Each structure stands twice: as structure tokens, then as C-alpha cells.
Amino acid sequence: MLDGVYGLIHGFSVALQPSVLLWCVVGCFLGTIIGILPGLGPAATIAILLPLTFNMDPTGGIIMLAGIYYGAKYGGSTTSILLNMPGEASSVASCIDGYQMARKGRAGAALGIAAIASFVAGTFGIVILTLLAPPLAEFALRFSSPEFFALMVVGLSLVVLLAGDSKLKSLLSLIVGLWLTSIGTDLFTGQSRFTFGYSELVGGVEFMVIAVGVYAIAEVMSSVAAGEKTQLLPVPRGLRNYLPSREELKACRFAFVNGSIVGFFIGMLPGAASSVSSFVAYGIEKAVSKRKELFGKGAPEGLAAPEGANNADSSGAMLPLLTFGIPAGGSTAIMLSALILWGFRPGPLLIVESPDLFWGLVASMYIGNVVLLIMNLPLVPLFAQILRIPLGLLFPMILGVSIVGAYAVSGNLFDVTSLAFFGVLGYVMVLLGFPTAPLILGFVLGDSMERALRQSLSMSGGDPMILIDRPIAATFLVIALLILLSPLVGRLRRARSDVVTAP
Amino acid sequence: MKLKHVVALTSIALAGTFAVSAQAEWKPSGQVNVVVHTGPGGGTDAFGRAILTALEKDKVLENTYIVQNKTGGGSTAAVNYLGEKAGDTNTIAIYSSVWVTDSLVQAEAKSTILDLTPIANLVLEPALFAVKADSPYKTLKDFTDAAKANPGKLKQSGGSVTARDAVVRNVLMKNTGADWAFVSFPSGGERVSALLGGHVDIMMIEPSEAGELIRAGRLRALAQVADARIPGFPDVPTLKEAGFDVPNVPQARGIVGPPNMPADAVKYYEALFAKAAKSEGYTKYLADTQLDNKYMDSKTLGAFIKEYQGNLRTILTGAGVKVVR
Numbered sequence: 001m002l003d004g005v006y007g008l009i010h011g012f013s014v015a016l017q018p019s020v021l022l023w024c025v026v027g028c029f030l031g032t033i034i035g036i037l038p039g040l041g042p043a044a045t046i047a048i049l050l051p052l053t054f055n056m057d058p059t060g061g062i063i064m065l066a067g068i069y070y071g072a073k074y075g076g077s078t079t080s081i082l083l084n085m086p087g088e089a090s091s092v093a094s095c096i097d098g099y100q101m102a103r104k105g106r107a108g109a110a111l112g113i114a115a116i117a118s119f120v121a122g123t124f125g126i127v128i129l130t131l132l133a134p135p136l137a138e139f140a141l142r143f144s145s146p147e148f149f150a151l152m153v154v155g156l157s158l159v160v161l162l163a164g165d166s167k168l169k170s171l172l173s174l175i176v177g178l179w180l181t182s183i184g185t186d187l188f189t190g191q192s193r194f195t196f197g198y199s200e201l202v203g204g205v206e207f208m209v210i211a212v213g214v215y216a217i218a219e220v221m222s223s224v225a226a227g228e229k230t231q232l233l234p235v236p237r238g239l240r241n242y243l244p245s246r247e248e249l250k251a252c253r254f255a256f257v258n259g260s261i262v263g264f265f266i267g268m269l270p271g272a273a274s275s276v277s278s279f280v281a282y283g284i285e286k287a288v289s290k291r292k293e294l295f296g297k298g299a300p301e302g303l304a305a306p307e308g309a310n311n312a313d314s315s316g317a318m319l320p321l322l323t324f325g326i327p328a329g330g331s332t333a334i335m336l337s338a339l340i341l342w343g344f345r346p347g348p349l350l351i352v353e354s355p356d357l358f359w360g361l362v363a364s365m366y367i368g369n370v371v372l373l374i375m376n377l378p379l380v381p382l383f384a385q386i387l388r389i390p391l392g393l394l395f396p397m398i399l400g401v402s403i404v405g406a407y408a409v410s411g412n413l414f415d416v417t418s419l420a421f422f423g424v425l426g427y428v429m430v431l432l433g434f435p436t437a438p439l440i441l442g443f444v445l446g447d448s449m450e451r452a453l454r455q456s457l458s459m460s461g462g463d464p465m466i467l468i469d470r471p472i473a474a475t476f477l478v479i480a481l482l483i484l485l486s487p488l489v490g491r492l493r494r495a496r497s498d499v500v501t502a503p
Numbered sequence: 504m505k506l507k508h509v510v511a512l513t514s515i516a517l518a519g520t521f522a523v524s525a526q527a528e529w530k531p532s533g534q535v536n537v538v539v540h541t542g543p544g545g546g547t548d549a550f551g552r553a554i555l556t557a558l559e560k561d562k563v564l565e566n567t568y569i570v571q572n573k574t575g576g577g578s579t580a581a582v583n584y585l586g587e588k589a590g591d592t593n594t595i596a597i598y599s600s601v602w603v604t605d606s607l608v609q610a611e612a613k614s615t616i617l618d619l620t621p622i623a624n625l626v627l628e629p630a631l632f633a634v635k636a637d638s639p640y641k642t643l644k645d646f647t648d649a650a651k652a653n654p655g656k657l658k659q660s661g662g663s664v665t666a667r668d669a670v671v672r673n674v675l676m677k678n679t680g681a682d683w684a685f686v687s688f689p690s691g692g693e694r695v696s697a698l699l700g701g702h703v704d705i706m707m708i709e710p711s712e713a714g715e716l717i718r719a720g721r722l723r724a725l726a727q728v729a730d731a732r733i734p735g736f737p738d739v740p741t742l743k744e745a746g747f748d749v750p751n752v753p754q755a756r757g758i759v760g761p762p763n764m765p766a767d768a769v770k771y772y773e774a775l776f777a778k779a780a781k782s783e784g785y786t787k788y789l790a791d792t793q794l795d796n797k798y799m800d801s802k803t804l805g806a807f808i809k810e811y812q813g814n815l816r817t818i819l820t821g822a823g824v825k826v827v828r
Contacts, residue, residue, distance in 0.1 A: 043542065044542070047549070141696060141699050144697055185663075187662075330545070334548075337553065348721060350715075411574075411584075458658070461684065
């Protein structure tokens with residue numbers, strides 16, 4: 001642990017050099033911008049900017065790329081909150097309560113909470129990375145497919161809590177999500193499933209296309225259908241009204257801790273998307289909340305938990321990258337290839353052989369998070385002005401940005417058609433009172449869960465005992481069971497109090 | 504009638520002009536798009552951007568080359584896209600071995616790699632069989648013997664069933680009569696983690712990915728899947744040297760064009776990448792990432808792909824994978 005502190009002091013001496021500091025700020029700024037634009041994700045931006053970094057000092061270069069990576073998580077929430085349009089896959093969960101806060105006139109507070117949650121959880125993640133990187137990396141290795149499967153079961157059981165008024169409708173929505181995620185090529189047999197002969201479906205349905213369709217497009221359609229009844233969203237006046245109130249921040253206390261821990265933990269597991277950590281943090285937040293009824297209607301803690309989680313997730317993802325040279329996802333994969341191109345040797349010896357790079361990067365992440373907070377908080381009133389745009393202009397803008405975003409993800413026009421399809425689907429679901437969150441959750445978790453199950457069974461030669469034999473997996477399954485039983489406990493307690501209060 | 508004659512004459516005249524300009528050396532005008540099948544950060548994407556950056560620095564490229572990501576269905580979306588670009592001279596693509604396998608197993612593919620125009624092969628990719636450093640298996644034979652004694656008990660982490668590591672496993676199992684499980688993971692990171700965590704017993708890994716983990720005493724290389732030992736691992740035997748008389752299953756990356764690419768364009772790009780194969784920054788990048796610099800011209804590449812697909816069809820059918828072409 002002390003090594004970490006000494007290393008960090010050395011790191012700051014690297015990261016605070018003016019030129020390096022400048023690249024950190026540039027990275028954070030770019031990250032914020034691309035976070036706001038749906039379709040253009042951090043992985044694509046890092047890949048496009050890679051050639052530019054070759055004439056730079058490598059430490060400055062990697063610090064800038066990392067800034068883009070975690071900066072995008074800050075920016076992603078902005079459009080989720082203001083327009084119900086997720087800017088990044090990791091900020092889809094932020095739509096649920098963030099947008100409802102904005103509708104209630106708390107857009108500024110929501111943006112503020114997102115920035116604060118991101119800062120708290122992001123910083124927490126880096127502190128853990130500084131102090132515990134090597135032992136935690138060893139711990140993460142004990143995690144394999146059976147543990148992953150159990151973790152996904154926990155995530156999926158949270159659907160029970162995400163459910164709206166009708167459990168049946170939530171279940172149907174979940175099943176559609178699970179089905180959508182099974183479209184595409186089966187990794188284990190190489191055969192395609194549910195492609196209906198469309199070659200465009202061989203790779204499966206793009207997550208961002210579903211999320212933007214079901215949230216943003218469907219929202220525009222509902223608002224237009226509602227006609228004159230819809231008014232401009234209320235925008236508060238006066239700077240003070242833009243910031244979260246004391247009560248709102250107090251409600252988020254647990255969410256900050258929850259988002260930090262869940263995000264970092266899931267982030268350090270290779271193969272887990274950051275959309276997973278934000279949804280799981282959201283589910284947990286609702287599970288333990290004493291005021292579950294407020295979730296989905298603009299609960300500040302329902303925004304703080306996923307926003308915190310997606311930032312802690314990016315610190316978590318740096319752990320396997322820096323300690324083993326193992327990328328946890330697309331963005332870290334391209335950072336890894338950048339390090340190799342620059343002549344570094346990412347792996348267990350990186351920390352010993354290239355301390356300037358390792359500790360400089362870690363220190364820059366502390367600085368980057370402060371920079372992002374400073375950058376984002378004063379921008380809150382500015383961004384909130386978006387809501388002042390007349391709906392006749394705003395709606396076409398949202399549609400335009402969504403369509404361009406969908407096309408940019410894969411460069412296929414088919415994705416634009418899919419976007420329209422999922423927009424209509426989302427609209428019909430809203431009309432018929434089907435909750436959309438279970439569909440998205442099913443889509444996010446279903447794929448990883450199926451894969452983890454089949455991997456576990458190939459490991460054990462088909463013996464399902466592998467899922468409960470292993471202590472970590474068993475613990476998760478017990479947690480899932482408790483979550484599934486929790487509504488029953490509530491009902492029992494209510495029944496008992498009814499009996500007691502009965503005359 | 505008159506109009507028709509005029510049209511005919513004009514087209515003959517135009518064709519004449521084109522023929523003349525073709526005799527003078529053809530060059531692409533404007534931007535050249537380089538299609539890759541992985542998203543930004545994926546294997547071929549990273550490879551493509553790195554070599555284009557190196558070639559730009561080496562001053563080999565005379566135009567702007569832009570990487571275009573056409574993702575979906577492994578390589579299927581990219582191959583279909585090229586199919587639509589038939590005859591285009593400003594679009595080329597980086598193919599990898601998965602382009603050859605995907606068209607064998609995916610019925611949805613509208614075009615296949617055999618419809619495309621081969622231009623030049625760039626590299627062959629060697630691989631290593633590696634185990635955890637504390638594993639009881641010191642040689643690949645130790646492993647196959649143990650797998651033979653306990654059928655289905657030992658595990659290999661790898662990619663899809665049609666990926667090269669699955670194919671090599673099938674070839675080895677057939678050769679030795681041993682039988683071990685294959686656990687598919689979509690990303691390389693998950694495969695290495697499963698090996699490092701002791702959840703699987705062996706893995707076929709890229710040398711650049713394994714090198715640092717071996718140097719840090721985490722992994723041990725047992726054998727290399729290559730025709731000759733690669734410079735970074737002079738002490739590790741090839742499959743043949745380790746006593747496995749199996750055909751080498753190559754994995755390659757190279758340049759292809761859309762169907763019916765005009766011959767003068769093929770000639771231009773062929774020459775361009777021949778020059779690239781000797782340029783300084785490019786060769787250094789290949790050496791750093793332990794890729795085998797293996798240029799082949801258009802004709803050789805065409806024959807290579809045909810033979811490769813034929814071999815793969817036999818191996819995949821033997822392994823019980825449904826082949827559609």
C-alpha cells in the first residue's frame with residue numbers, strides 16, 4: 001500500500017508537467033463532447049485519434065486517450081437526462097430517473113448530481129487502483145464463467161424490482177429483451193439464430209440502436225402524439241436552482257457508495273460491458289431503497305447510482321490492463337495496442353519497468369476527474385438551456401442526431417431501419433403500459449448470462465454442480481434468491497401489520 | 504438511328520481514351536477507403552490503423568487512406584459491402600482468416616471471399632500453445648497424453664468454433680486420439696484471464712499477447728503454431744518439431760478488393776504493398792508485434808485463399824460444424 005503512495009507522488013510529478021497536464025485536459029474535453037453524441041463512442045474516438053498521438057510524448061498520449069475514455073462517461077449522461085437519449089451505452093440506465101427529474105423541472109439538479117456522482121465514484125475507483133491494484137487483480141482472476149453466470153442471475157433477478165405495476169408485463173418485456181439478444185451468430189456452434197435470412201442480423205442487434213430507439217425515438221413519438229398538451233420542459237431561473245438541493249444530495253449518499261463499489265468491481269472483470277455495471281447498481285439502489293415507489297419517477301439516487309457506477313467502471317477496467325496487459329473492453333483494447341506501438345511492454349512488469357508511465361497515468365486520472373467536475377458543473381446551466389429550444393426544432397434535432405448516431409455505430413443503413421423499428425416498438429410499449437427497462441436489462445444481461453452458462457457447462461463437462469460448488473458463485477446465487485424473495489417478505493410484513501392493526 | 508450512332512461513337516472514343524490513360528500508369532485519385540470487419544479497437548482495425556500510420560510515415564502512400572469499419576456477423580457485413588462496390592477502384596479491404604471461414608458457415612452471406620479480388624497478402628500470424636507457469640505440463644505431448652488419459656476433462660480456452668484455435672485443436676485431437684474440451688470466449692482478454700485463473704488448462708495465444716506474461720513468469724509456452732520458429736521464441740519447438748505431424752493451419756491478413764476490380768487498379772495496389780513490405784516503419788511494427796512479414800502477389804494470394812478454404816471445409820466438416828457452401 002505504501003508503494004502505492006510513493007508511486008503516486010512520483011506520478012504527480014509526471015502528470016503535473018504543463019505539457020502532460022494539457023493533454024489530460026484535452027482528453028477530458030474531447031471525452032465530454034463525444035460522450036454527448038450518441039453513436040460516436042470512446043473506442044471509436046480513441047482509434048481515430050491514435051495516429052495523431054504518435055508524434056506525442058507517449059505518457060502524454062496515453063493520458064489523453066485515457067481522458068477520452070473516462071471523460072465520455074461524464075458526457076454520456078447529459079443527453080440521457082435532458083432528452084431521454086443515451087449518449088453512450090453506459091448511460092442508458094441514467095435515462096430512467098434522470099429524464100424524469102428533468103421533466104419535473106430538476107434538469108439542472110440532475111446534471112449536477114450526475115457530475116458529482118461521477119466524480120465521487122471515479123475518484124474512489126482510482127484510490128482503489130492506487131492502493132490495491134496487484135492483490136485485486138489476483139482476486140479478479142478467481143472470477144470465471146460460473147461466477148459470472150451467478151452475477152448475471154443477480155442482475156436479472158433485479159428485474160422483479162424494476163417492474164412497474166404489472167409483473168406480467170415486466171416479464172414479457174424481459175423475455176423480448178432476452179430474445180433480441182439471442183439474435184446473431186452463436187459463438188459456440190458458429191450457426192446463426194433468428195436472422196430470418198438477413199445478413200445484417202448475423203452480428204446481432206446493436207445495443208445503442210435498441211436503446212436510442214426505445215428511449216429517444218419513442219419519447220419523441222409519444223410527445224408528438226400528445227400534441228398541444230405537451231409544453232416546454234420547465235427550466236429554472238437563477239444559478240442556485242441549477243444545483244442539487246441538500247435533500248437530493250442526502251438521498252444519494254448510499255448511491256455514491258453503491259455506484260463506486262459495484263462499478264469498480266464489475267469494471268475490472270474482462271468481458272463485462274459498462275452497461276452491465278450501471279444497470280446492476282441501479283437495481284441494487286432500488287432493492288435497498290425505503291422509497292422504491294419514487295424510482296422511475298425522478299429519484300435522484302436512481303440517477304446517482306448508475307452514473308457513479310459507469311465512472312468507477314472505467315477505473316476498474318484499467319486494473320487488468322495495467323497489471324496483466326489484459327483489455328477489459330474495446331477502449332482499453334486500443335489503448336493496449338497504442339502502448340505496444342509506442343514500445344512499452346504492457347504486462348505484469350509494466351509497473352516496475354515503466355513507473356513513469358504507470359504512475360503518471362494513475363495520477364492523471366485523479367487530475368482528470370477534478371478537471372471533469374470543474375468542466376461539467378459550470379456547463380450545467382448552459383446545457384439546461386437546450387430545453388428552451390422550441391419542440392418544433394428540438395424533436396427534428398433529436399431524430400437527426402439519433403439517425404446519424406445509429407448509422408455511425410456500424411456504417412450500415414440497416415441500423416437506421418432497425419432504429420425506426422425499435423422506436424415504434426418502444427412507443428407501442430409505452431401506449432400499452434409495458435415498462436421498457438426490463439427489455440433493456442434482458443438485452444444487456446441475457447447475452448453474457450447465456451454465454452457464461454454454456455462456458456461453465458463446457459468447463460464441467462455438462463455437470464451443473466459447477467454453478468453452486470464454487471463459493472463466490474454460490475454467494476451470488478444466494479443473493480439472487482434473497483432479491484427474488486424480498487417482495488414476499490414485504491407482503492408478509494404488511495399482512496402481519498394488517499393483522500396487528502385490525503380491530 | 505442517328506442518335507444511336509453518335510452514342511456508339513462517343514462510347515468508342517471514350518473507351519479509347521480510357522485505354523490510353525490505362526497504359527500510362529493508373530493511380531487512384533482522391534481518398535482510398537480501407538474496409539475492416541472489426542469495430543474500432545478490434546484486432547484487424549488496430550492492425551490496419553497501425554500499418555497505415557507506419558506507411559504514411561514511410562511515405563509509401565500517395566493518397567489519403569481512411570479505415571472504414573463495416574461490422575456485423577464476423578466478416579459478413581464487410582464482405583457484403585464490398586460485393587456492392589463491385590468494380591470500384593477506391594475501395595480496398597484488409598481480409599483476415601475469418602473471412603474465409605465465415606462464408607463457409609453463414610448461409611446469409613451474399614458475397615464470399617472468393618467473389619472478391621485478391622490483391623496482396625501481408626502477414627502470417629504465428630501462435631503459441633501456452634499453459635500456466637505452475638502447470639504440470641512441460642511439453643505439448645504431456646498435455647495431449649493427459650488429455651488422452653482423461654477424455655474431455657482438460658480444457659482449452661479459445662474463440663468461436665470456427666476460429667483457428669478451434670481448428671488446430673481438432674487437427675491435434677485427430678492426430679493424437681486425445682479429447683479435450685473447448686470453452687469459447689468472445690474476447691482475448693477473457694481467454695487469458697481464464698487461463699491465468701486456472702479455470703482452463705491450455706490456450707492458443709498470440710505471441711505479442713503472451714510474451715510479457717511469459718517473461719513475468721505467469722505463463723509457459725509449450726509449442727508454436729508456425730512453419731518455422733519465430734525470432735521472439737527461439738527455444739519453443741514448432742508443432743512438427745514437438746512431434747506432431749499435422750498440417751500447419753495458417754492465419755493470414757492481407758489486402759483484397761471488391762469483385763471485378765479493374766486489372767490496372769489491382770496492379771497498382773499490388774505494387775504499393777510490395778513496396779510497403781520493404782519499408783522501414785512497417786517492418787519494424789511487424790517485428791514488434793511478432794507477425795510474419797509474408798507478402799504474396801495477387802495471383803499467389805488467390806490460390807492461397809482457394810486452397811485454404813478447401814482445407815478448412817474438410818476440417819470443419821470433420822469437427823461436426825455445419826458447412827453451407
